[in-house]
Amino acid sequence: MARWDNRRRSDNVERRAGQAVGAGAIFMLIRFIFSKFGIVGVAVVVAGYFGLKQIGIDPLQLLAGGSPTQSTEVGDGQYDDEILAVVASTEDIWARVFREEGLNGGIYPAPKVVIFSGAVSTACGTAPSSVGPFYCPGDRKVYFDTIFFKELETRFNAGGDFPRAYVIAHEVGHHVQTVVGISDQVRSAQGRMGQSESNQMQVRMELQADCLAGLWANGERRQALEPGDIEEALTAAAAIGDDTLQRRSGGTIKPETFTHGTSEQRKRWFYRGFDAGSFGACDTFQVPYSQL
Ligand SMILES: [Zn+2]
Numbered sequence: 001m002a003r004w005d006n007r008r009r010s011d012n013v014e015r016r017a018g019q020a021v022g023a024g025a026i027f028m029l030i031r032f033i034f035s036k037f038g039i040v041g042v043a044v045v046v047a048g049y050f051g052l053k054q055i056g057i058d059p060l061q062l063l064a065g066g067s068p069t070q071s072t073e074v075g076d077g078q079y080d081d082e083i084l085a086v087v088a089s090t091e092d093i094w095a096r097v098f099r100e101e102g103l104n105g106g107i108y109p110a111p112k113v114v115i116f117s118g119a120v121s122t123a124c125g126t127a128p129s130s131v132g133p134f135y136c137p138g139d140r141k142v143y144f145d146t147i148f149f150k151e152l153e154t155r156f157n158a159g160g161d162f163p164r165a166y167v168i169a170h171e172v173g174h175h176v177q178t179v180v181g182i183s184d185q186v187r188s189a190q191g192r193m194g195q196s197e198s199n200q201m202q203v204r205m206e207l208q209a210d211c212l213a214g215l216w217a218n219g220e221r222r223q224a225l226e227p228g229d230i231e232e233a234l235t236a237a238a239a240i241g242d243d244t245l246q247r248r249s250g251g252t253i254k255p256e257t258f259t260h261g262t263s264e265q266r267k268r269w270f271y272r273g274f275d276a277g278s279f280g281a282c283d284t285f286q287v288p289y290s291q292l
Contacts, residue, residue: 003161003224004085012091013084016116079149079164080115086165087113090172093219101279104179111175112141120145133167135174137183142171152236162229163236166213166270173212177205182285199259204284206260207269207292210237211282214273221274230274237270238263265292 037044091110098108114120120127123138133144149164177183186205190198217225217233240260260266269292273282284292 003226004082007085007224008088008092009081009084010087010091010110010113012110013087013113013115015080016114016120017118079146082161082164083113083115083144083168086168087172089165089220089224090169090216093216094172094176096219097215097279103279109140109179111135111172112139114141114143115146116143117146133171135171135178137174137178140175140178142168142175144168144171152239160228160232162226162232165224166217166233166236169213169216170209172216173209174205176212177208182208200289202259203261203265204289204292207265208282208284210261210266211269211273211284212279214270214275215277215279215282217270217274218277230271234267234270237266240266261292 091108094110095108098104099106114122120143122136122141122143124134124136127134127143131143131145132148133142135142144167148167152163152167174183177186183205186201190201193201213233217230261269269282269284275281
């Protein structure tokens with residue numbers, strides 16, 4: 001954390017603790033109870049709801065798949081400050097790259113970042129607490145659940161603080177793909193493809209996001225980067241490669257179902273972005289699939 005201490009914090013981060021079920025769902029539920037049990041049924045449920053609230057349990061959060069204890073992690077989150085600093089760093093570096101390389105007319109519109117615990121509702125649907133980090137092109141927001149960062153350390157053995165920064169940079173990479181129009185092109189191409197071809201396109205997308213994370217790391221090479229960081233990031237990239245995840249889950253490895261690329265590919269594309277430090281070096285769509 002020390003490295004991010006004196007760095008700018010992003011203003012584009014919002015926290016959502018224990019996100020509950022949407023208002024529409026609550027209305028439907030009340031209408032259902034009313035139709036079955038009348039006004040007495042509604043009264044019993046409402047009384048029960050506030051009763052549970054009194055003793056510190058949010059029933060809506062339970063319904064949404066969260067657990068009551070998770071809501072405390074955001075706000076006093078041990079990674080919050082670091083996340084704000086890394087997000088700010090991606091804003092600065094991508095603003096420069098967009099300007100220098102003339103992407104999107106030289107303008108980088110930074111994404112909003114949501115740190116959540118419990119479930120979260122997005123323009124891409126409701127996500128459970130255990131979903132892991134993701135980017136929603138529909139609302140141009142990056143979502144991080146605090147539990148994932150802990151898992152990154154414990155379950156995936158990706159120690160150190162740099163893997164967290166790498167994961168943030170990867171998701172911001174998906175935002176960059178959306179801003180420059182790559183995501184839309186890929187989605188419309190996927191609409192005309194069969195499943196395995198469509199998965200290959202997804203792998204190209206993911207490896208490009210890894211390469212863009214590497215490009216971000218290149219921008220930090222004179223500031224935040226410390227010896228060993230790239231190895232740490234590569235270990236993280238390797239730990240969350242599709243083949244590793246499939247192996248850990250006990251399944252046999254099926255390359256046609258890969259949607260993130262192998263661990264080796266993820267490492268290599270991250271390093272390519274880091275090495276080259278230019279957007280053009282990250283064109284995973286121009287390389288034959290077998291040579292990715
Ligand atoms: Zn991704």
